[in-house]
Amino acid sequence: MRSKTSYFNPTLFKKNLARFWPLWGGASFIGALFPLYLLALLIHEGRPLLDNRLEATSLYYDALIYAVPAVSLVYGALCALAVWGWLYNTRSVGMYHSLPITRKGLFATSLLSGLSMMLIPYAVTGALTILVSLAAGVFEPVGLLVTILGVLGDTFFYFATATLVVFVTGNPFAFAAFYFIFHFLAAFAEWLVSRLMTAFYFGVEAAYGGVVEFLSPTMYLTRMLSVYTEHEELLMPDGWIDRGRILSVTLVNGWLIAVYALAGAVLLAAAWALYRRRRSESAGEVVAVGWMKPIFRYGVAFCAAIAGGSLLYTLFCRDIFQTGTTASTVPMAVCMAVAGVLGYYIASMLLAKSLQVFRGSAKGVLGTAVAAVAVCCLIAADPWGVEAWVPEAGELESVTARLYGIHGGPAVATLEDPAGIQKILDAQAAVIAERDALERIWGSGLHRSTAQLHLTFRLKEGRSSAVYRYYDIPVSDGEQPEALRVLAALAADPAFQESSIFGDVTVQGRKNLREARLTGGYVDSLYNPETQSYEGLDLTLEQAGTLEEAVRRDIQAGNFGRTIFLVSGEEYDQAAYNLHIQLNYALELQDSGPNWDSYVQNETISIRLSTYCTETLKALEDLGVLNEGRKLLTHAEQHALESREAGVPFEGDYDPYSFPRSGSAVYPGDAYVYPGEEVDAALLH
Template structure:
């Protein structure tokens, strides 16, 4: 006996194919153009490195991205467009077909329309790739299967998600907009909230949060990792598979309980309206606060003004969209906005008064297992790289020094917050990452005024645990250096770079750099003096092809590096490796107590604004000046114009304590 119920209707699927089959054709032609035809185009080029295209995602990546994140969405909009029209929805649901059957039939239609072109393209691509000698062994069957599976998953997800979205709204336009809004909302919202918290909470850092939140958007992740053979991790693939299945299930639930008369309304379910209204209000509010914080200094009056204006605009716009009229200004409008304002003010007050003790929280010594101190960028680079180095230290003395510094920062919070935007103040950007015994991490980031906290900073900056995490030290540990260039700092080419290629000399020179690097004092580490030169290390190419440019890394030759200076002198490189007092004919000094204009950062312009000038030509004073000379230092008040023997000039500044008193008296 035949069951009277069926999960799908072949007649519905046939109708979908007749009406929307062109979507499948467009998708097939797009994939055909992007992948197999793209491979043929690459093979026909006269100069091509086939190894640059070692997976199918690298072939016409931009076109592939456009296809995967647009065509499936378009299919979802078209197949379920009838449910957004009053006449169409009444007609379709007057047929003797259950809602579940209609839904499943359209889903099957969509999947067939989208997956069949992928499978045909994969078959064609297999024969095309295998017919080209250059791609033999590079684009393998395994790569093709990976590309096919990933493309099918992305396509199914980008079809299922807008289907579910479309069943909570009554407008096709809203369905399309909300689909992409939801795709980017997690990243945008978390980024905006994190940025706002960075100036609401002392020590809050959004960097690690924003790095992790990128995983919430498959689109952004695909763009970031398109060069990888597998742009998504196994966990991400499982999550995206789960999202796809959940979207199909939610779509079925929404379809089953959706009221047909809600067609043409913005939202088909009442519970979505307050979520949308207050969600838009919140997003607009933090966007307003962000705008007025980045368009000037962190003036709290302007930031609060931005919050108010943003919230008012967002709330008004949301009400107009929901009610589909501009006549929204009534008592209910004012009441709703007032309730939202009260809630937000309470939240803002709790953040600013640090109700949860976020700003003053400091783990006890017995709670800390490991610690990292340094720039957050370096930590991210280490964690993302293949270098097998643990950037965290378990040294109790080092942990205690870092904790002492952190404690002093908390105590001087008010001063540090007032001074953090002062461009004339020498500051060190650093992140504190504590790994606790319970497995949790406590992360804080500050702009540390070096001169104010120099006593607390000194033992940390001089510790090997700190220096050995710096990128300069890590590069010195590499054993694939094949040449070293010493390039003098300065405005002229009167000294050509010193090139070192002898394997023994390279080894000796690296050891000299390492000795100086690890023996730096705290003053050397934070010194703003312009180095003698930068040392560029060239590494073996990562590819055997000789057309590849060599990889390289630069390390500064600081003026305190005595071992480097001695080694260069012993090997007769010193004279060519730097600009010193023998290369300077005179120095002209002027006094500029403050930057003449806040937007002027060129040292030459600041020097020219000086009223009095003194000329120096004796070698002893010139030696002192060039040793402490700094091209960029906003905290100095004495600016220098160096005239070199080849006629070029070099502008910079010099700290007050390193300039003779008689020169100071001449220019003040």
């Protein structure tokens, strides 16, 4: 009679579940706490916790997006170690392989054991959640089915990746390291390269773009999956549009879970191929697969070259060899070569489990050093044109520019129209064109202050989400860069200032804004000559509306933003007022949470004035805000007054970002008068 070959051993399956019941039992207990908590709330409140079934679906999807990947990442590794841990001990390997079970039987049985241990806690949590949903009357089968399928896909993928890593390594410590490296190496490598590019490229700031983030599934799923909830719109008697009941709930990009599940099947096949050829003697080794050892050795060397090289350069070379804001190629290449060689020997020691790894390593060390230098020189040469990149206006959805002047600022604006975007791009091009001259000023150490241009490019759909550029422009006592003049023109541009001042109460500044209503205002830092103190004044809705219109006229005339890039501190202090106009708004916003509700939020914008803002100053006088008892003081006039009252000469620098103080209290060393400066006595008294 022919014997049958079994690919599944029920005895071993039951043994695995019985041995590791604290693992899946403890996970089940923790998972059950959430539905039990909801049940306790339901009993305590005596009413449904959610308004309808679709709200429950939204909660299911939120858990699938944020909780399931993170939990499966950690719990999958624990379950894989539980069922495959015997591979890391030579005696256990010999015992298991002496059992009357084929390798196929061991693989299939352990695989099903691990998947069962992963699914049991989800099944317990899901069953209790269904019971609570039924009790609350919010059970929704479609959303529940989608969530179950998503949980199955995530569970299978994460356990498959853990199983593959099990057969790559030979001890549990290496498994833990390799497993998390497997899931996050791509994102970490991209971040390392971006940091190195930042060191070499003028204006390029390190920013993780997520180009290869799909190779880091936990990060990618959390970012790409989302919940879209459509609500019924209700017109309220006061004219506001409110959100009614939920009409539909959709899991956006849910198909990605199925893609990762298919990838998990491929990884599982690779794990079986490795197990078929795995040597029993590999237990205890860091890397159990022979052909993967060079990959491990040179992979560690590569990461060490970039990360360690950058660290060595910062500690020992930057202050000595670097003359500008960008790194010097030769010192960086040497540091990367040294760090790469150290990483090569560290990896060799881990593989050999010995410190005697120097004999016969000359070729590997030389290759590592040459590769590190080549990578450094390649990135420094910038063959991709990253540093000189100026996008076309048609490529961009929007640009956010932040201008930090020598004395004033910041001014922040987000522009979406092509004409406005092009003005910002012209300013960027002007800065890049003077790159070498600006670096020479930085290297000479003659600059006395700095202006800054920070850009955030939002590319159109189908491209990377955002690109960042940060430019520092040194300002010396000599001839000023042409880029400074271009930035000054941009700062006073009407479209730029409109967005900078009113951006928080417009749709361009707040994508979830439905309506903005002016409700009033306030004017502070009005000087009272009689009491010699500062006071504020509340504005009526009519007064606030008049000032808002005047501010917009000044914006269109190019009167705002003219003080930001003034080079002379004396000129700035004579032009900039201490006065701040605050305009208050009530904003109806749409919630970005799972229920997409609308709500009202108060917002206040603060507007700084200068002597150039003629329309606004005239409106303040016409409204009676400015009169004989309430005066405006520029920074120069204020400090002349304080110096006169305190009798203390100024010995430091004035901070243009500080707010004026109420009352007549003056701190020693804080008041000053410019040489030759005269203050209008009629203004002060």
